[in-house]
Amino acid sequence: MERERWINIALALLLLAAPLLALAAGEAFYVTLATRVAVLALAAVGLNLALGLGGLVSFGHAAFFGIGGYAAGILAAQEMTAMPPIWIVAALVAGIMAAFIGAVSLRTSGVYFIMITLAFAQMIYYFVISWPAYGGEDGLPLAVRNQFPFVNTLKPLPFFLICYVLLLAGLLLFAWLRDGRFGAALQAARQNETRLAALGVSPFPIRLTAFVLSAMITAVAGALYADLTRFVSPSMLSWHLSGELIVIIILGGTGRLFGPLAGAALFVLMEFLLGSLTERWQFFLGLVLLGTVLFAKGGLIGLIAGKARNG
Amino acid sequence: MKRILAAALMMGCALIAANAATAEPVKIGMITTLSGGGAGLGVDVRDGFMLALKQSGNKDVTVLVEDDAQKPELAVQIADKMIQSDKVQILTGIIWSNLAMAVVPNAVGQDIFYLSPNAGPSALAGAKCNKNYFNVAWQNDNLHEAMGNYATEAGYKKTFILAPNYPAGTDALTGFKRFYKGELGGELFTKLGQTDYAAEIAQIRASGADSVFFFLPGGMGIAFMKQYAQSGIKIPVMGPGFSFDQDVLGAIGDAALGVKNSSQWSKDLDNEANKKFVETFKAEYKRLPSLYASQGYDTANLVLAALGKASVMDADAFRAALKAADFQSVRGKFKFGPNNHPIQDIYVREVVKEEGTLTNKIIGVSFKDHQDAYAAECKM
Amino acid sequence: MSLALFVEQVLNGVQFGVTLFLMAAGLTLVFGVMGLINLAHGSLYMVGAFACAAVAAWSGSFWLGLAASIAAAAAAGAVVEWVVIRRLYDRDHLDQVLATFALILIFSEAMRWLFGPFPLYLDMPGLLSGSVTLPGGIEYPLYRLTIILVGIAVAAGLHLLIARTRIGMRIRAGASDREMVAALGVDIATLYTIIFALGAALAGFAGALVGVNQSVQVGMGEPVLILAFVVIVIGGIGSLKGALVGSLLVGVTDTMGRFLLPQIFSLVMDPSQATTVGAALASMLIYIVMALILAFRPRGLFAVTS
Incomplete structure (x- = not known):
């Protein structure tokens, strides 16, 4: 376990150092790339709470990512451009949606849960596509990036630092929840539901809370993503994005604290490097993903740090 | 020095x-x-x-x-x-x-x-x-506008129009209606990515329309044309050049023969x-x-x-x-034009077969020096 | 709205449902027996459509193409099972989702590599073109009618295969108790390869049949894959009967929703707004139905006890 902690610290420092070095070398683009890693990692941290700890394989988390994005886009269109309130609105709206979706979906389990979360995400996807007020399929551009007190968010580095700090906050929240009573109950619900029931604890409220918290974190990431690309579109809500979030988690190592960060870094780098090498990049991306599932169980962190404590 | x-x-x-x-x-x-x-x-x-x-x-x-x-x-x-x-x-x-x-x-x-x-x-x-x-x-509306103009000139009185339910689709129908003077035989928005059009085709058949205009890009258009031809309806079809160009004609096959479509360019x-x-x-x-x-x-x-x-x-x-x-x-x-969008002629083409290959032939001009409808809103 | 139009729309819904059934049957079979979520099922559908289009173009015969679609999809299925899928049976659903998601990327790019970026041509055989007049004066395309009949035949055939034959007995046994069947000396590995290839062949067959009506292009399997999942989840995963009922329910709901909702809304709002709102709701309708069914029957309509 010691070893995994050192790897986590190294990963966190690496993500911080990368954009600083890039700026020193005059390569501003890599700051943007690092920001993308941080934001996707935060979205995956959210999903990891439900999926990694709770074993709730949500195939519809793109819905919450997109809700966060649209919260940022719509508020910005109403001249509401301060980041912290936007994050709160994004998290609240996604939390309410998640409470509703979760209340219905958590009655099911296994594949049914995977598919019903997908169904809800598809509903929201089609709704947004055919809703003309905020651009529909064309999406909604943000005129300028939203603002944060005392920080010039238009510059790549300050914006990266905002995302980085939020990612660290998300990771801390994840670690705190995991190691507390709530996390213990949640993991018990995943591993042995009957035993939990025998102790007189109902798994449903625990799972619902995890699902809602998970959605709220992912929504904040969605709001940051909208600011990063200065654009929101229904493709943020597509089932491909739900799939990519799952891919990120598995790539990094399911249920691992820093799995989402390792996975997001790997995924973004592969997409970027393969994409500039060949137009058939998706073929090779597929091969790498396949190889990871078949031969590197435990993901990147599992590969370096060895078996998980509670795998 | x-x-x-x-x-x-x-x-x-x-x-x-x-x-x-x-x-x-x-x-x-x-x-x-x-x-x-x-x-x-x-x-x-x-x-x-x-x-x-x-x-x-x-x-x-x-x-x-x-x-x-x-x-x-x-x-x-x-x-x-x-x-x-x-x-x-x-x-x-x-x-x-x-x-x-x-x-x-x-x-x-x-x-x-x-x-x-x-x-x-x-x-x-x-x-x-x-x-x-x-x-x-x-500009996205242009080719649809040209088809609306053509439908008016060709004397169609009751055109049935359909497009997917997303901004480019609603723009397409708006563009068509901007220059079409007849009455609508019906107006439908389909699901984006839809591949089965039996329900829509049945409505077209029942509507008593004298012509059909559709904008369904990519695979949606191919599916619609094949199923439309198969249904045996004889009401003439027209659409923007996107649905009848060289990239998709091969896949639609003879079902596309004779269809009128609009484009700013043609091979001939x-x-x-x-x-x-x-x-x-x-x-x-x-x-x-x-x-x-x-x-x-x-x-x-x-x-x-x-x-x-x-x-x-x-x-x-x-x-x-x-x-x-x-x-x-x-x-x-x-x-x-002043908004950096083209001012150009837009032609009406017909799908024909040349040496066994489906392609287009110009049969007329819908617009001379056509400009888009949004240029006035552009403050540059 | 005439009664004839209404009946025709119901028929269209049934026809759409039947094509979904061909996809869903393989998916539910593979899940029921092997417990595997296969996102790449839509890729096998695409393989079938491409094989049919390529062979039909080369030989000039649709029927050869149809045979090729079944063969190619079954072969692709068997290879994929042998190389990848059999390593996933004792993994959790998460790994299966990721591995088969990766397979989608690989298959799509491979198809584009082999056949180029443009959609392929595939037309129905002359024998099935044209339309027939049904009682009540409904003109209905012969090809769509054929699809309905073929779908019913496949459903009946699958039922017989599973209920009456030796391999069907093993499939049923394998679904309920894997260890016991293995202990009785049945070669489980081969059985699984056969079932997976059978599911793939059904998907390929569906791809070829539907490819006639649609565009044979990369990515054609994805929309229908999601619908097929909706179907088997509504019906109860692993249940063939559930897949059939779910397919017809989804097919008819979707078609009638597209047809009726805009008209219903036009009673209460102005026509152009009604078309937009109606179309928007119609595109969400089957997902709403699915959520409602699962809210009350969390394991689908025909839950399989396991």
């Missing part, structure tokens, strides 16, 4: 001369769709563009091509990389309106030139127009530039060019012509050179 001065002077002159002939390297970034179901369009734009570049023999222009997989976020990321890391001065290549909306406002905001070889969303023609954004294809347009384009494209790629390929070809020739007149480093001069549009377009004449 005098000789050294003279030599220096001569060298200086040589440098200036070289400069005017665009000796400095120019980098163009092309973001286009090369994978997935929509790859055919991106491949055609790229091939047309590269053909023009090859013919020019211009060795100073480098083109970086990357696949956006039809995802807006990825297009934005590639644009950021090309601008910040590769230091391109010109961007082009995007096929879809939603990707253009994601990339263009930011790129032109950073003083990058963007030349659109395909998408022309109404916002970028109107309120959000920009001096560095040039559309070399059409009678001008020197077009003859050369069609012949060399066939020789190079072993297939007939599509309107997308013609747009890519025109885009490249526009850039090359402007580079011949001004350096891309001198943004104002280069912009003026682009705006002059002093190049041999395969459409014959071509000029930009």
Whole structure:
């Protein structure tokens, strides 16, 4: 376990150092790339709470990512451009949606849960596509990036630092929840539901809370993503994005604290490097993903740090 | 001393001369769709563009091509990389309106030139127009407007219209209705990506319409045409050129024969530039060019012509050179309106069979010097 | 709205449902027996359509193409099972989702590599073109009618295969108790390969049949894959009967929703707004139905006890 902690610290420092070095070398683009890693990692941290700890394989988390994005886009269109309130609105709206979706979906389990979360995400996807007020399929551009007190968010580095700090906050929240009573109950619900029931604890409220918290974190990431690309579109809500979030988690190592960060870094780098090498990049991306599932169980962190404590 | 001065002077002159002939390297970034179901369009734009570049023999222009997989976020990321890391001065290549909306406002905001070889969303023609954004294809409504005009001229009184339920779809029907004077036999919005049109076709049959206009891009249009032909309905169909061009005609088959469609370009347009384009494209790629390929070809020739007149480093001069549009377009004449969108003729074509291959033939002109409806909203 | 139009729309819904059934049957079979979520099922559908189009273009015969579609999809299925899928049976659903998601990327790019970026041509055989007049004066395309009949035949055939034959007995046994069947000396590995190939062949067959009506292009399997998942989840995963009922329910709901909703809304709002709102709701309708069914029957309509 010691070893995994050192790897986590190294990963966190690496993500911080990368954009600083890039700026020193005059390569501003890599700051943007690092920001993308941080934001996707935060979205995956959210999903990891439900999926990694709770074993709730949500195939519809793109819905919450997109809700966060649209919260940022719509508020910005109403001249509401301060980041912290936007994050709160994004998290609240996604939390309410998640409470509703979760209340219905958590009655099911296994594949049914995977598919019903997908169904809800598809509903929201089609709704947004055919809703003309905020651009529909064309999406909604943000005129300028939203603002944060005392920080010039238009510059790549300050914006990266905002995302980085939020990612660290998300990771801390994840670690705190995991190691507390709530996390213990949640993991018990995943591993042995009957035993939990025998102790007189109902798994449903625990799972619902995890699902809602998970959605709220992912929504904040969605709001940051909208600011990063200065654009929101229904493709943020597509089932491909739900799939990519799952891919990120598995790539990094399911249920691992820093799995989402390792996975997001790997995924973004592969997409970027393969994409500039060949137009058939998706073929090779597929091969790498396949190889990871078949031969590197435990993901990147599992590969370096060895078996998980509670795998 | 005098000789050294003279030599220096001569060298200086040589440098200036070289400069005017665009000796400095120019980098163009092309973001286009090369994978997935929509790859055919991106491949055609790229091939047309590269053909023009090859013919020019211009060795100073480098083109970086990357696949956006039809995802807006990825297009934005590639644009950021090309601008910040590769230091391109010109961007082009995007096929879809939603990707253009994601990339263009930011790129032109950073003083990058963007030349659109395909998408022309109404916002970028109107309120959000920009001096560095040039559309070399059409504003999205144009081809639909031409079909609306044609339907009126052809004397149709009751046209049934349908399109997918998304902005380009509603724009298409709005564009059609703008110039169509008859009554509507019905109006339908279908689901984006829908592949079975039995329900819609049954409604068309029951509506008593005298004609059908549809805008269903890509695979949706292919599916609709096949199923429509199969249903045995004889009501004439018409649509924008997108649904009946070289990239999809092969897949629709004989079901498309005789369909009237609108386009700003056709393979049989009678001008020197077009003859050369069609012949060399066939020789190079072993297939007939599509309107997308013609747009890519025109885009490249526009850039090359402007580079011949001004350096891309001198943004104002280069912009003026682009705006002059002093190049041999395969459409014959071509000029930009005040909002940097084309003012051009739009033709009505008919799908015919030539030597066993389905293709289009011009049968008339719907609009002369047509301009888009949003130019007035553009404050530039 | 005439009664004839209404009946025709119901028929259209049934026809759409039947094509979904061909996809869903293989998916539910593979899940029921092997417990595997296969997102790449849509890729096998695409393989079938491409094989049919390529062979039909080369030989000039649709029927050869149809045979090729079944063969190619079954072969692709068997290879994929042998190389990848059999390593996933004792993994959790998460790994299966990721691995088969990766397979989608690989298959799509491979198809584009082999056949180029443009959609392929595939037309129906002359024998099935044209339309027939049904009782009540409904003109209905012969090809769509054929699809309905073929779908019913496949459903009946699958039922017989599973209920009456030796291999069907093993499939049933394998679904309920894997260890016991293995202990009785049945070669489980081969059985699984056969079932997976059978599911793939059904998907390929559906791809070829539907490819005639649609565009044969990369990515064509994805929309129908999601619908097929909706179907088997509504019906109860692993249940063939559930897949059939779910398919018809989804097919008819979707078709009638597209047809009726805009008309219903036009009673209360102005027509152009009604078309937009109606179309928007119609595109969400099957997902709403699915959520409602699962809210009350969390394991689908015909839950399989396991």
